[in-house]
Amino acid sequence: MDKIVLSGLKPEEIENLTKQIDDSKYRAQQISNWVYLKSVSSIDDMTNLSLKFREQLKNIATVTHTKIKRKQVSKDGTIKYLVEFADGQCVETVLMRFDNRANLTACVSSQVGCAVNCSFCATGKSGFVRNLTPSEIVEQVLTIQRDTGLKVTNVVFMGQGEPLLNLDNVLDAINILNTCCQISLRRITVSTSGIAKNVEKFALANSQSTLAWSLHAPTDEIRNKIMPINKKYSISEMVSALQNYIKITNNRITIEYLLIDKITDTFECAKNLAELLKKVKCNINLIPYNPVVENDYKKPSKSSIMKFKYILEHSGKKVTVRLERGADIDAACGQLRGKIAT
Ligand code: SAH
Ligand code: SF4
Numbered sequence: 001m002d003k004i005v006l007s008g009l010k011p012e013e014i015e016n017l018t019k020q021i022d023d024s025k026y027r028a029q030q031i032s033n034w035v036y037l038k039s040v041s042s043i044d045d046m047t048n049l050s051l052k053f054r055e056q057l058k059n060i061a062t063v064t065h066t067k068i069k070r071k072q073v074s075k076d077g078t079i080k081y082l083v084e085f086a087d088g089q090c091v092e093t094v095l096m097r098f099d100n101r102a103n104l105t106a107c108v109s110s111q112v113g114c115a116v117n118c119s120f121c122a123t124g125k126s127g128f129v130r131n132l133t134p135s136e137i138v139e140q141v142l143t144i145q146r147d148t149g150l151k152v153t154n155v156v157f158m159g160q161g162e163p164l165l166n167l168d169n170v171l172d173a174i175n176i177l178n179t180c181c182q183i184s185l186r187r188i189t190v191s192t193s194g195i196a197k198n199v200e201k202f203a204l205a206n207s208q209s210t211l212a213w214s215l216h217a218p219t220d221e222i223r224n225k226i227m228p229i230n231k232k233y234s235i236s237e238m239v240s241a242l243q244n245y246i247k248i249t250n251n252r253i254t255i256e257y258l259l260i261d262k263i264t265d266t267f268e269c270a271k272n273l274a275e276l277l278k279k280v281k282c283n284i285n286l287i288p289y290n291p292v293v294e295n296d297y298k299k300p301s302k303s304s305i306m307k308f309k310y311i312l313e314h315s316g317k318k319v320t321v322r323l324e325r326g327a328d329i330d331a332a333c334g335q336l337r338g339k340i341a342t
Helices: 011-018 026-037 051-060 134-148 167-179 196-205 220-226 235-249 267-276 302-314
Strands: 067-073 079-084 090-097 104-107 111-113 128-131 154-157 188-192 210-214 253-259 282-288 319-321
Touching: 011 026, 067 134, 079 134, 090 111, 090 134, 104 134, 134 167, 167 188, 167 196, 188 196, 196 210, 196 235, 210 235, 235 253, 253 302, 267 302, 282 302, 302 319
Parallel strands: 104 154, 154 188, 188 210, 210 253, 253 282, 282 319
Antiparallel strands: 067 079, 079 090, 090 104, 111 128
């Protein structure tokens, strides 16, 4: 019989399991704390359980099958893990620390590969393989906690995959991260390329986390060229879906905007973007393009980043420029491949 994997189980599921051994109620909570908060990797480490109970539990359960296949540390402190699941499939997970903040942010993947295939992103290049289960999404956070001995405080769904195309599992994972790992919903951000049909479901299920939209171009003409998903869900369709999201949740959304030299960083793009977002309750996060070998795009110049930012700020928006993290180990946005480069 295959052993039951504890990470990914909800407290009531752990309780059903421990009932097979004895019926003391508090065991499930103790085990949940060991798995999700103290992040042990073995039942032997659950030292407040009796030796006899641990032996019995070991007969039917194990903490995890997930392994770290590779770990790389950037000179800026960012750590990239290649995480391997029971069937041998791998994804990348990135841990970012920001100076002078106590936050530890995990950037997690939601799918192996990605079917959306944006022209600027390494993940989409080898196609879609499969969805991750809720447990496999949570395992990425636990892997970081087990390896570093530290507690993750923030989670961004900005690794490999399109979270809104694996929405049920992403929602389940968020629930476990919140209730078991004690990560506040407000510290969780889900980034989507723009799957308009699933935005309302996300809003109704989780009104507290932040939704970020990878807009990246202010007109359908430019967006069609760099993001094939735009042919399915146009900019105006997504804007209506987001207006509905804002009405349901009362949240401000985040607009992610990729600056690619001479393609999306022009004065005209900035003017059009400011006009497009005039009536949308949002903050804007500008992402300077990170080089990926599969295409010929170039990084924007420092001055075009500053000009772009100025024009948007002048239109009354709060604008930030995303710091490049871990580029020396290919851990920056868009550089995740999920395998060891050959
Ligand atoms: N699939 C989701 C989330 C993962 S990607 C989405 O697309 O939103 C996280 C962010 O990195 C997205 O905004 C994505 O467009 C951006 N990105 C992809 N490739 C990039 C690159 N080469 N340089 C900078 N950002 C990139
Ligand atoms: Fe998929 Fe996001 Fe990469 Fe586009 S940017 S290919 S949606 S992971």
